[in-house]
Amino acid sequence: MPTNTQILFQSKLADCAKKISAELETLLNEKTLEREIARPAKLTSAMRHGALNGGKRIRPFLVMETASLFGIKADDALRTATALECVHCYSLIHDDLPAMDDDDLRRGQPTVHKKWNEATAILAGDSLLTLAFDILADPKTHKDANIRSELVLQLARASGVGGMAGGQMFDLEAEATTLDEEAIKILQAMKTGALLRYACEAGAILGGANMQQRAALVKFGQLIGQAFQLADDILDVTSTQSEMGKKVAKDQGAGKGTLVALYGLDKAQHIADDLTAQAISTLEPFGDKADILKATAEFVVGRKS
Numbered sequence: 001m002p003t004n005t006q007i008l009f010q011s012k013l014a015d016c017a018k019k020i021s022a023e024l025e026t027l028l029n030e031k032t033l034e035r036e037i038a039r040p041a042k043l044t045s046a047m048r049h050g051a052l053n054g055g056k057r058i059r060p061f062l063v064m065e066t067a068s069l070f071g072i073k074a075d076d077a078l079r080t081a082t083a084l085e086c087v088h089c090y091s092l093i094h095d096d097l098p099a100m101d102d103d104d105l106r107r108g109q110p111t112v113h114k115k116w117n118e119a120t121a122i123l124a125g126d127s128l129l130t131l132a133f134d135i136l137a138d139p140k141t142h143k144d145a146n147i148r149s150e151l152v153l154q155l156a157r158a159s160g161v162g163g164m165a166g167g168q169m170f171d172l173e174a175e176a177t178t179l180d181e182e183a184i185k186i187l188q189a190m191k192t193g194a195l196l197r198y199a200c201e202a203g204a205i206l207g208g209a210n211m212q213q214r215a216a217l218v219k220f221g222q223l224i225g226q227a228f229q230l231a232d233d234i235l236d237v238t239s240t241q242s243e244m245g246k247k248v249a250k251d252q253g254a255g256k257g258t259l260v261a262l263y264g265l266d267k268a269q270h271i272a273d274d275l276t277a278q279a280i281s282t283l284e285p286f287g288d289k290a291d292i293l294k295a296t297a298e299f300v301v302g303r304k305s
Contacts, residue, residue: 009295017057023082024051046112046124051089054107059199060085065293066203080202083135087159090128093121150205158198167191179257193225216282223279228300230272233258272301
C-alpha cells in the first residue's frame with residue numbers, strides 16, 4: 001500500500017513531466033529566435049521526436065524539488081529543468097546511434113536515426129545540446145546574471161569531457177577491456193551520475209543555498225546517480241524489452257563494465273539499496289521538507305523501467 005508521501009511523489013512527478021513537455025513544445029515550435037535565420041522543419045521534427053517521446057523526467061524533477069527546499073516555485077525552476085532535459089535527450093539520441101549503443105527503439109518508439117537517418121540524429125542531438133545553453137543564458141531563466149552564469153558553467157562541466165561525454169568514452173573503451181570496481185564507478189559517475197548531480201546542484205544554485213546546503217545536495221545527487229545506474233544495469237539483466245521500451249541484455253553482450261557483471265545481481269542490489277540509504281541520510285538537515293526527495297531516491301532503485 002503506497003504511503004501518502006509516495007502518492008504525492010507520483011503526482012508531482014507526473015505534473016513535472018507535463019510541465020516539461022509543454023515547455024519543450026513551446027521551445028521547439030518557435031519559428032525563429034533573435035538572430036536565428038531559419039529552422040529546418042526536418043531538424044525540428046527530429047528534435048521533437050527525441051525530446052517529446054515520453055520519459056519519467058527524473059532530472060528536471062530533481063531540479064524543481066531541490067529548488068523547492070528554498071521556497072522556489074516549480075515554474076521559476078522550469079526553464080533550468082527544461083535545459084537539463086534537453087541535454088539528457090541529446091545524450092539519448094547520440095547514445096542510440098550505430099557507432100555508440102546501436103539501438104532501434106527508445107521508449108517503445110523508433111530511435112531518431114531509425115525514423116530519419118544518422119546525420120539528422122547527430123544534428124538533432126547537437127541542436128538540443130546547444131538549445132540547453134541558449135535557455136540557461138536567457139534572462140528569462142533568472143534575472144541574476146551571476147546565477148545564470150553558474151548554471152551554465154556547472155552544466156557544461158557535467159555534460160562535457162569531464163562529465164557525461166567523457167563517461168561515454170570510457171564506456172566505449174570498456175568493451176575492449178576489463179574494468180575494476182573503481183574504474184566502473186568513475187565511468188558511471190560521469191556517464192550517468194554527472195547530470196543527476198547537476199540536477200540537484202542546480203536547485204541549490206537557484207535557491208541561493210549556503211555552502212553546507214549545496215554540498216549536501218551535491219552529495220545526494222552523486223549517490224542517487226550511482227544508484228540510478230546500478231538500477232539500470234540490474235534492469236538490463238532482469239527486465240524485458242516491452243517493459244523497458246528498448247533492447248535489454250545489451251551490456252553483457254557488448255562486454256560493458258558494470259557492477260552487475262563484476263559482482264552479480266544480489267550484491268549489486270545490496271549496493272544499490274545501501275546507496276539509497278546513504279542518499280536519504282544526506283537530506284536530514286532539510287527535515288520534512290525533503291520527504292519527496294527521499295521518495296525519489298527510493299523510486300530510483302525500485303523502478304521497473
